[in-house]
Amino acid sequence: MTIVRMEVTTHEIELDPPFQAAWDPTPRTAFPVTIVRVFDSGGAVGIGSGGTLADLHEYQHLFVGEDPLDLDRHGKVIANISFHGARMWPLDVAIWDLAGKLADRPVWQMVGGRSNRVRPYLSTGTHRSVTETVESAEQALAVGFGAIKLRFGRPSLDDDFATLAAVRSAVGSELEIMVDCNQGWRMPWDTTPTWTLEIARTVGVRLDELDVFWMEEPLHRGAYTEMATLRSELNVRLAGGEMTRDSHEFSALLDHGSLDVYQPDVVLTGGFGGLASLAAAVEAAGALFTPHTWGNGIGLIANCHLAAGAAASPYLEYPSDGSQWSIDRRDYPLVKPMVPDADGMLALSEEPGLGLELDEERLNFTKISVRTYSERD
Numbered sequence: 001m002t003i004v005r006m007e008v009t010t011h012e013i014e015l016d017p018p019f020q021a022a023w024d025p026t027p028r029t030a031f032p033v034t035i036v037r038v039f040d041s042g043g044a045v046g047i048g049s050g051g052t053l054a055d056l057h058e059y060q061h062l063f064v065g066e067d068p069l070d071l072d073r074h075g076k077v078i079a080n081i082s083f084h085g086a087r088m089w090p091l092d093v094a095i096w097d098l099a100g101k102l103a104d105r106p107v108w109q110m111v112g113g114r115s116n117r118v119r120p121y122l123s124t125g126t127h128r129s130v131t132e133t134v135e136s137a138e139q140a141l142a143v144g145f146g147a148i149k150l151r152f153g154r155p156s157l158d159d160d161f162a163t164l165a166a167v168r169s170a171v172g173s174e175l176e177i178m179v180d181c182n183q184g185w186r187m188p189w190d191t192t193p194t195w196t197l198e199i200a201r202t203v204g205v206r207l208d209e210l211d212v213f214w215m216e217e218p219l220h221r222g223a224y225t226e227m228a229t230l231r232s233e234l235n236v237r238l239a240g241g242e243m244t245r246d247s248h249e250f251s252a253l254l255d256h257g258s259l260d261v262y263q264p265d266v267v268l269t270g271g272f273g274g275l276a277s278l279a280a281a282v283e284a285a286g287a288l289f290t291p292h293t294w295g296n297g298i299g300l301i302a303n304c305h306l307a308a309g310a311a312a313s314p315y316l317e318y319p320s321d322g323s324q325w326s327i328d329r330r331d332y333p334l335v336k337p338m339v340p341d342a343d344g345m346l347a348l349s350e351e352p353g354l355g356l357e358l359d360e361e362r363l364n365f366t367k368i369s370v371r372t373y374s375e376r377d
């Protein structure tokens with residue numbers, strides 16, 4: 001069996017009301033989605049999604065004609081490409097989906113088979129009023145979530161803390177609360193500096209007082225030593241690594257003891273093979289492995305296979321925030337949205353590969369472009 005063709009389609013839906021992401025100064029009025037499909041000589045197809053795969057024309061010859069089951073090799077090639085150019089990890093996701101279909105195995109089994117379930121935490125994405133945020137948390141508790149993540153980054157830290165304190169007082173100890181400081185990286189157009197160690201320390205002490213489960217990205221992603229210092233001073237767990245690009249950067253975080261919680265995203269780094277290995281290293285270091293996911297539901301499902309199959313993840317990020325980031329928006333490429341089951345868990349089936357089905361009608365309706373790659377030389 002060989003890979004004969006790759007197809008990349010782009011799609012977009014309008015966001016009205018706009019999505020005002022807490023980490024982005026520019027409100028988002030559209031939601032673009034890129035989907036990659038990898039076809040083999042027997043007619044099977046694997047599906048991935050994530051970044052735009054803009055460079056794929058330069059590298060198509062490295063995949064066309066290759067055996068889709070040669071997963072280690074593909075992961076290494078994609079890691080090489082991701083150094084020279086754009087992150088190509090959605091292609092890794094698609095090849096694993098294809099390989100799973102050929103082997104008649106779900107990806108969660110292929111990456112370790114530890115479980116087919118993982119507990120989601122509700123990851124909010126916007127800054128709402130105190131009252132609305134408390135309502136969101138109460139609603140999360142009512143529908144069975146065990147944890148909620150709030151976003152800092154309002155113009156005043158006092159407002160961030162007023163919101164957090166109100167949520168804690170409303171839900172007591174029944175709901176774990178994470179706080180994302182969003183200081184690890186910036187959008188390309190955002191030149192505001194990231195926090196200093198002093199600011200992070202001041203915030204962290206107050207998060208300790210409010211018994212927060214983890215403090216996410218309190219410092220720049222490369223501040224390995226400062227994060228280790230902060231970690232030694234605080235009780236709250238430190239989390240990070242959602243946009244970390246290279247495996248040696250994760251090694252540096254581990255070597256420095258910078259984090260309690262590692263949050264790589266399979267559509268952004270490492271692929272299934274690389275991140276299954278990282279999960280083992282993280283757990284051997286006594287830390288937690290709980291993938292980041294944002295974007296559309298294909299990435300959520302891919303990270304669910306990783307978190308359930310390869311690690312003892314206590315939680316998986318579950319993006320959802322009212323009408324601004326609804327499940328319908330997030331999962332518009334899918335026939336079936338990814339929602340928690342009656343036990344509050346995200347559960348994967350025995351379907352081979354990723355076990356997802358694209359909503360072809362909606363994808364056709366929202367399609368902007370199609371690119372096809374089938375050149376061997």
Ligand SMILES: [Mg+2]
Binds near residue numbers: 180182216217242292
């Ligand atoms: Mg984050």
